[in-house]
Amino acid sequence: MSKAKEYMKKLRKKRKEKGLCTRCGKKAIEGKTECEACKNYRIQYKEKKSKQKKEPKIIRELKTWEVSNPVLYKKMLETGTTTKDLSVLTGVSQRNVERWIFENADPNDENALKVNEYFKCEIFKL
Numbered sequence: 001m002s003k004a005k006e007y008m009k010k011l012r013k014k015r016k017e018k019g020l021c022t023r024c025g026k027k028a029i030e031g032k033t034e035c036e037a038c039k040n041y042r043i044q045y046k047e048k049k050s051k052q053k054k055e056p057k058i059i060r061e062l063k064t065w066e067v068s069n070p071v072l073y074k075k076m077l078e079t080g081t082t083t084k085d086l087s088v089l090t091g092v093s094q095r096n097v098e099r100w101i102f103e104n105a106d107p108n109d110e111n112a113l114k115v116n117e118y119f120k121c122e123i124f125k126l
C-alpha cells in the first residue's frame with residue numbers, strides 16, 4: 001500500500017472513531033460514517049451516473065477499423081509498409097493515411113501517383 005493510501009486509511013479510521021464524516025471530517029450523521037452533505041453528494045453522483053448510462057449513444061466512434069481500400073491494405077501488408085512509411089513518402093499525416101485505408105478517402109493526384117509508384121500498382125485511379 002502506498003504512503004498516501006495508508007495515511008488516508010488511518011485518517012478515516014480516526015474520524016470513524018470520533019463520529020466524524022470519513023470523507024470530510026465534519027460531524028457525521030448519528031450512527032453513520034458520513035455527514036449529510038457527503039451523503040447527498042454521493043446520492044446525486046450515483047443518480048447522475050446512472051442517467052448518463054441510459055442516454056443513447058448518438059455519435060459513432062470516429063475511427064473505424066473496417067478497411068475501405070482493401071487493395072492498399074493488402075499491398076501494405078505484403079510489403080510491410082506502415083502508415084508512417086506512407087506518411088513520410090507523401091508528406092501527409094499518419095491520420096490522413098489511415099483515412100485512405102479505413103475511411104474511403106483518396107489522396108490528391110500528386111500523392112496518389114507517389115503511392116501508385118511506390119507499390120508499382122494502380123492503388124488509386126488517376
Ligand SMILES: [Zn+2]
Nearest residue numbers: 021024035038
Ligand atoms: Zn462529509
